[in-house]
Amino acid sequence: MVQPRMKPYIPFLALAMLIPGCSLDQRIDRVSAEIERVYAQTQLWEQLPERTISWQQALSILRRENPVLQAADDRIEHLERSSLSVYTDMIPGVSIYSYFTKSIEGLTQSLATDDFKTQVNVNFYIPTITRIPYRVYSAKAEVYAAVKSREGSERDLISKLYQLVRRRDLAERRHARELRKPADTRTDTSPIALATEKNEQREYWKEVSKILGDYSARWNILPESLPKFSWNHYRRKLDRLSPLVVCQHAMKLEQARLAQYGIVMEYLPTINTNLYSPSLFSSSGGTYTGTFLDTEDTTLNLNFSYRLDTKLNTWNRYQDNKARYEQVRKEVLASLLDYKQKMHLLRQSMDEYYTWRSFIMKRIDYMQHAPADSPETFLEQKRELDSMQDELLRQEEKAIESEAALIQAYDFR
Helix, strand or coil, X not given: CCCCCXXXXXXXXHHHHHCCCCCHHHHHHHHHHHHHHHHHHCCCHXXXXXXXXXXXXXXHHHHHHCHHHHHHHHHHHHHHHHHCHHHHCCCCEEEEEEEEXXXXXXXXXXXXXXXXXXXXXXXXXXXXXXXXXXXXXXXHHHHHHHHHHHHHHHHHHHHHHHHHHHHHHHHHHHHHHHHHCCHHHCCCCCHHHHHHHHHHHHHHHHHHHHHHCCCCCEEEECHHHCCCCXXXXXXXXXXXXXXXXXXXXXXXXXXXXXXXXXXXXXXXXXXXEEEEEEEEEEEECCCCCEECCCCCCCEEEEEEECCCCCCCHHHHHHHHHHHHHHHHHHHHHHHHHHHHHHHHHHHHHHHHHHHHHHHHHHHHHHHHHCCCCCHHHHHHHHHHHHHHHHHHHHXXXXXXXXXXXXXHHHCCC
16 A cells, blocks of 8 residues: 655644744753843943933933833833723724645645635624723723823932932032041041942942933932922922822722722623624635625624623622722821821921021021131131031931922922
8 A cells, every 4th residue: 555645845843843943941041141241241330431410311311211110101001002992892803714624635636726715704893882981981091090100100210319419419518528627527537437438329329320220320410400499489389289199099089989880880781783794705716706795794783681680799899899989088088187297297397497597597607707806716616617517418418308208299390
């Protein structure tokens, strides 16, 4: 008996074997080699170039490179694409089926057009008409919440960057003041203290690079390029909630309400509509070919259904979500109370600081121009002046955290 001989024009098995391209071990070796190459090229902080940029340049890098904001942008883009599915679901779908049929014995023979079959179908579907408005509203709400969440993340990063730059500037000003003092009155300048200062500088570069999302340099942001912080500007804003905070609380309540509303939608009847053409186009080896779209071939289907909640499962879930909404509402009220108390204490603290600062600045100005009756009086005035200027820097550093909190709440304008 003659065994059938496999033809060379059937490469399916060989193609399936070639799809992976390489073994897992080979792939891991390539990735590992790339990681080793990157590690070998990675520089220590002290070896990176030092670059000085302005505050606006820093914000530009942050908005472009920060991974948190990039992830937020990706989520917004994903939700915007998903929101379009409410409309794209109603676009007619076209399906193409093409298949090959041949007996095992017939594989040794030549292929013919009768061995290939193709069919094109179209399906027009409108999903649950009663739920389309809910889907549209819910999709828009998700996009809006993601946009506001990104805004909050950006403000948080800007607030942290502001603190870093301000604290670094104060540290340099304090260091410059120490160098101007007599050697016997300076603070600790031992090797341990110097090593600590270097570690703090290294941490500053690390934190700035982390916020910017760029580790290619030691970034120094010019403190004089920061917009001037105006307490009077923010003090007027404290009488009202930050628009972003209002939006965050409103979205929390709206999400709880939507969850409740989604369950209510289950009590509405389900109405589905579709237009179907089983043979828009068909080809079978040349014997049955062409377009066959006519009124007899096309069907319009309308489906109506209503499910009674006889076991009260939907009702129970509705009651659970109703209780959850009340819980969220109470959480929002408690959060507003805490926020108002926090803003009240912040206003009190900043008022006291700027009142004290105004007095100290006037006192310093007076001491700098006050005449001295004797060398002892001059030295006493000098010591008092140095003490007030040191205290001014210490209190300014404490105020930075309050300034950053206001920037986070009301933006940096």
